[in-house]
Amino acid sequence: MKQRIVTGVLAAAFFIALALAGSWYYSVLLVLMAIIGYTEYAKMNGFAWNHPASLLGYAGVLMFVLPWSLMGAEAPSALTVMWILAFLLLALTVVTKNKTTIDGASLLLLGALYVGYGFGAMNTIRQTEEGLFWTFVLFGCIVTSDAGAYFAGKAFGRHKLWPSISPNKTIEGAIGGVILSIAVAASFALAAPGTLSVTKAVLIGLVCAVAGQMGDLIQSAYKRVRNIKDSGKLLPGHGGILDRCDSWIIVFPLVLLLGLLPV
Incomplete structure (x- = not known):
């Protein structure tokens, strides 16, 4: 319990400090958290971080979570990101002759949306006027x-x-x-x-x-x-x-x- 409390207090203080700082400080933190979160998700589903399907998933996560407004660019629509990622993952099942199955592709597509859009929404909200x-x-x-x-x-x-x-x-x-x-x-x-x-x-x-x-x-x-x-x-x-x-x-x-x- 002591370890849990100490870790929680330190992590919370660090997170709050970067949330207060905003801009790239907070955005980079969210990007890193999204990448780590997706790594956990891929591992839970039996995919190594460097598996081709995982790498496509990371690309999808980044499309969701990157601070596009800070980069002076317009964020791609969620539908566009999901369709392109779905196409690439499905194409991978063909290229690998089903070594990457449609089940695995579906799980990683879901993970990219679940993790990437979640952290991306946090980034979007912080970048608004209020x-x-x-x-x-x-x-x-x-x-x-x-x-x-x-x-x-x-x-x-x-x-x-x-x-x-x-x-x-x-x-x-x-x-x-x-x-x-x-x-x-x-x-x-x-x-x-x-x-x-x-x-x-x-x-x-x-x-x-x-x-x-x-x-x-x-x-x-x-x-x-x-x-x-x-x-x-x-x-x-x-x-x-x-x-x-x-x-x-x-x-x-x-x-x-x-x-x-x-x-």
């Missing part, structure tokens, strides 16, 4: 939802939420996480009424809590299928990038896609 504010709103909701779910579950948990996927999570804990997330989002609205209304804050808090908890369950479900405890070993006591960021890479894209931010 990007720092929105970044901290979303992270505030995600972190407090996790904390609320943990402590409410410990105090009041009686009914299992999804025992076959995550045995320790409870319905009471999930509700506690939602309530705390909404409260935190509302506090941001009260602090900056000209930027965020209370009504929208409540909706953002709800989406962050529900989507964040689902992101956690998605990663738990995947690790059970692969029969592994953690996606990686980068963060002692926490596992890998995907273990730590499973909620982030679901919440940020969803909030963007729902049009809840002025992006």
